[in-house]
Amino acid sequence: MAATCEQDPARVAERMLALKDAIELLSGKWKFCILLNLYNLGPMRFKDLQETSLGITPKVLSKELQELEDNLLITRTVNATKPVTVSYALTPHAVETQPVIEALVEFGLKHRRKIKQL
Amino acid sequence: MAATCEQDPARVAERMLALKDAIELLSGKWKFCILLNLYNLGPMRFKDLQETSLGITPKVLSKELQELEDNLLITRTVNATKPVTVSYALTPHAVETQPVIEALVEFGLKHRRKIKQL
DNA sequence: ATAGTCACTTTCCTAAAGGTAACGAATAGC
């Protein structure tokens, strides 16, 4: 392991800043899970997201959804149903996160095998 | 946005667990930065990692490096130099994280453009 | 009138992440 892929310093610095931006936006215990659920199951209501995310509390879910909305990754639409329902859906911009999630899932699967084979 | 790529439930659940594993291992402010630096610049010493990571303190760097080593992503080798130096290098297993980092950098670059164009 | 559902909000709390500053062991040079 010593890829040492040298590049021009400006590009290296720009990429490091981009990485820090992405980390700041997406890190935490829940955001990737929420996005993965929306990929898998399409637009979902609050209650369904709470159930499929396994363990999240309404307060935290509410906060995470707001942050994702602020960053233009999901939309929030209120439906005029009998008990009001609210749908959360991915925005077009959210497709940019799919490679990240896919790569994380792949890493998780491989890492689990790696650690088991001790 | 409503990809709704249905899959069999067992696979969905397995992938969600893998995602949670990956998040638990890699989340936080510094691990991806350290890994990116090792990709860009090859094996590095403690001091150099501290400088290129911009803002990390020795205590935190020490902790992060230990966790990465415990998870078989980096190796730690002591060199018999005059003031002792220590090199940190990526393991073969660490290549599995490269797609994740690349995807995060790409997302960060695109997101920055997206937000600027308000 | 009472009870239930949905989508939250509020209050309170704990645990973990992360930062600051100083110190220590080993070695070397002046």
Next chain:
DNA sequence: GCTATTCGTTACCTTTAGGAAAGTGACTAT
């Protein structure tokens, strides 16, 4: 002996993330 370098550790503190439990408001069914 004094200082510097490298790679940390230790003690202390602040901030943030996250969780538990209850409540709110709008509506609906019984």
